[in-house]
Structure formats: structure tokens, C-alpha cells
Amino acid sequence: MKGDIKFKVGLFLVLSFAMIIFSAIFVMVVKDVFTEHYYYNLSSDSGDGLTVGMSVQFSGFQVGRVERIELTEDGIVMIRLKIPSRHSKWFRKNSKFTLEKPFIGSPRITVTTPNMQDEPLSEDETIEIKTIDDINEVIKKAQPILERFDSVAQNIEVMTDKESKLNKAIENAEKIMEDMAKSDGLLEMLTGDRQSAQALITTLRALPELVDEAKNTISDLKVVIAEAKEQVFGEEGTVPSVNALLSDVDLKFKELDKLIENLIEISDDLKGGTKDIDVLRKEIDEAVSSASSLIKDIRNNLPFEQKKEIKLP
Amino acid sequence: MLRAKIEQVGGWAIEKWDFFKDFSIFVARFFRVLFSKDTKKGVILDVMVMQIYFTAVQLLAFFLMISVIIGTVFIGVVLSTVKNLGLSEFLGDIIVVLVALEMGPLITVLLIALRSSSAINTEIAVMRVNGEIDSLISYGIDEMSYLYIPRVISVTLCVLVMSTLFSIIALLSGFIFSFTIFDISAAAYSELIANSITLRDVGVLGIKSVLMGFFISIIPIFYGTRTKRQFNMIPVSVLKGMMSVFSAIIIVEALLLALKLI
Structure with missing residues (x-):
């Protein structure tokens, strides 16, 4: 048992070291050491x-x-x-x-x-x-861009300076806002004089009353429209009556259609009857003419027993 | 209240210092006996063979399987990631550093620590509780040369050999993956890896393996010898020993990484 263990351990160590040495030599060969x-x-x-x-x-x-x-x-x-x-x-x-x-x-x-x-x-x-x-190439290429950024930054600095136009504009805007905050400020600014502004204010003050009146008129108008709607579209309104009338007329028209169809049929029958009368008449005509020729013959032959001898020329 | 807290901290520091001092004395004695002329090499060799058998040979099949699986999967992931990021130029360096220098020793050490360090700790702790170590000493047998030195040398040697084997096998299995998936030829792959391996890398791998192997064997032995003479203290000794082993692995990793960066 102990010999077996020794063999296994020995084999493990020999194979491991052989593999390690082989790998080392392989790496050295690939790395062109030799x-x-x-x-x-x-x-x-x-x-x-x-x-x-x-x-x-x-x-x-x-x-x-x-x-x-x-x-x-x-x-x-x-x-x-x-x-x-x-x-x-x-x-x-x-x-x-x-x-x-x-x-x-x-x-x-x-x-x-x-x-x-x-x-x-x-x-x-x-x-x-x-x-x-x-890296330097990139820096060289980036240099003009950086310079532009620099000039933009300088511009911003100039713009934001205390004495800059932008700051003055902001100051003016602040003043305007202050004026606007005061009563009638904006109206005075827009109209140009105080009287017009006052007139506008008076009009504006009267505006709520006008609005109320307009509201009342609209509500009255709404009532009238509702009534008109009831009269026109209500259950007994004009539109339902006209609809009923129209449906009745429609029914009548349908009946009339049937009547006309019957008349057409009768007319057709009458037409057939007329044709038959025509044939009958011809037959009667033929019969009459036959009778007439018969009568003629009879007349020619009359008197049947009176002339027994025939005169010869 | 505050005084009690400070006393607690002071007590903890003294305890740790005593432990560190005892451990340093133990390690110093280890090296003194190891290089002593009186040490009987034959006895050491016999115990070493048994220890190598338990540590490496019995673990070999599982270890090789783990090397192949991790090597294949890990190198595959690294290859695809590096390729996607457009860092193909550094492919060899990344594989060598991650697989050979970092993963190889770490996985080997963790496997051996799980299997052998805990076993060594338990064995020494049981011997201590049973009074077997005292018996050896009373018979005039140096427990350091008979029990500890063979175990430490064997485990260190096993970690060194198996870390290198792990790296070689993982790199080889990585080639199979790169050949089948990425169509990288054997010549290109071997050149890629070989050109990335430097003598310094091999040195770092060796030093790391030896240091880790040494600590994962001597720490459990030291904890085993300090076990109180009660059977219920054996698991406590193993628990503390394994925690210290894990800390030692992390410290060695961090120290070598810091040295590499410096």
C-alpha cells in the first residue's frame, strides 16, 4: 500500500515537473530565446x-x-x-x-x-x-476649437460684465417690471397718456356687467332654443308629424302601385279579348259572306220548279 | 463606561500582539529546525509522501476538471469581451495576468485550503487534545520535524506545482475555446500567450504560490497546537484556523498586488 502511494506521488511529481519544464521550453522557443x-x-x-x-x-x-x-x-x-x-x-x-x-x-x-x-x-x-x-495630433486639431471656446468664454465674460449692454438691458427690464407692478403702469405704457388709460380702465370695469348681461341673454336664448326644439323635434312636434305623413304617403303609394299593376293586368286581358273579338268578327264576316253567296246562289236558282224547260238560243 | 471600552480595545490589541508574537516564534522555530543539521530527512520524506498523496494526488482528477472548465469558460469570456472592446492588442497580457497570475494560485490555494488545511488543523488539534504531541516530546521526538515540517513543505510544494499546472491547463483549454469559437490558430495563440509571459510573471507566480502554500499549512498547524485540552474546542480551533487562513490568502494577494503596482 505504501509502495503504491509512493509510486502515485512519484508519478504525479515527475509528470507535473515534466509538463512544467516542457511548457517553459515551449514558451522559450516561441519567444525566440534559442x-x-x-x-x-x-x-x-x-x-x-x-x-x-x-x-x-x-x-x-x-x-x-x-x-x-x-x-x-x-x-x-x-x-x-x-x-x-x-x-x-x-x-x-x-x-x-x-x-x-x-x-x-x-x-x-x-x-x-x-x-x-x-x-x-x-x-x-x-x-x-x-x-x-x-495625442499631439489630436491636441493640434483641438487647438482651434479650444481657441474658439476661449473667445466664446471671453464674450460671455464681456456680456456678463457689470457695465455690459446685457446687464444694462436686464436693469432696464427690471425697471419696466417695476413700472408694470405699479397700478396702471402697463396701460399707461401702451396707450401713451393717462386719460386713455383711465378710459380703458373704466371700460374694463364695466366689462363684468356686460358679461353678465350677455350671460343672461344667452340663457334666455337657450330657453327659446329648447322650446323650438320641443316644437320641432318633440313627440308632437313638426318633424314626427311630417315623418308619419310621409310614411302614410309611402303606404298609399305602395297601394297605388298594386292598383296600377292590376290595371296593367286587366289591360293585358282586355287586349287579349280584343284580339279574340277580331278573330270572331272575321269568322262572322266569313260566315256572313258565305251566307250572302249562298243567298245569291239561291236567288240565282229561284224558282227551282218554275222553269222546267230551258230555252235554247 | 469609556474606560471599560478602552480596556476592551487594549485587551484585544494585547491578545493579537501575543498571538502574533507566538506565531512569529513558531515560524522562527520552524525555519531553525528545517535548516538544522540534526533534523532527520528520512522521516520528513516519509511523512511528506503521505501528505502530497492526500493533498495533491487524491485531489488531482477534480482539480484538473476544474482547471479545464474554468480555463475554457473564463478565457472564452475574456476573449469575447476584449474583442468587443477592441482591445485585442492586450489579449495575451490580459489572459496571462488573469489566468496564470491571479486565478491559478487563488483557486489552487482555495481548493487545497478547503481540503488539506482544515484536515491538518483537525489532525493536530486532536493529537494535542489526546496528548499525542506531549507523548512524542516525552519520547524525545521533535514534533516540529516529525509532524509540522513535512506537512508545511508538502502543502507548499503542492500549491506551487498545482498552481503552475492550473495555469498551463487553463491556457491550453483556452486555446481549444479560442480555436473553435474565434478560429485563432495554434501558432497565433501560442505566440500571443508566450509573448505575454515574462520572467517576472513566472517569478510572481512562484512567490505567490510559495507564500500562500506556506501560510495555508503553517497557520492551521499553529492553531492546532494552541487548542485547549477539551474535545469541544477542536471545532473552535479549526474555525479560527480556517478564518486566519482565508485572511492570510487575502493579505498575500493584496501585498503582492501592491508590490506589483509599486
């Missing part, structure tokens, strides 16, 4: 924004880091870049180095190489670095 490095030198007037370990980027990819920053006796800042050998191909004689200080994010050195066919950059050369400062 890779050959190239070192390039840059110079700058200022070390502002530069830090050891700062990222060196080419086309947005990290290709190295800043290894050392030094201030020389001449006051120039020397920057030493540490670049893994596999990324050294991006560094050519015509390469340009820029220190970018973005508004958001950490500063970085960016390498741009216009011609990749150019000679490789020598480790002995020192190239001057340019600086793009987003």
Missing part, C-alpha cells in the same frame, strides 16, 4: 514614449522588440532593436522606422520597407527614427 538575433540601431532626439521591451512591428506583425535605450554624451537617444533572424529579411537599407504613439494602445516602432530588393540593413548602421504622435 534563435539567433540581429541587432539594429536607431537614433532619436527624444526618448519620450520609448520603453525597453516595446514592440517592433512590420505590416502589423510583431517582428522584434526594443532591447535597450541609451542617452549618449551628445544628448541623442540610441535605441537598440533585437530582431529574430527569421524577421531580419524585412530590414533593408531603405527601411523607415517610425515611433507611433496611438491615442489608444501602447506606443510601438513600425518598420516600412518600400523596396524589398534593396540591400539588407547592416547592424552597424544607425537610422534616425520619426515620431507620429496621435
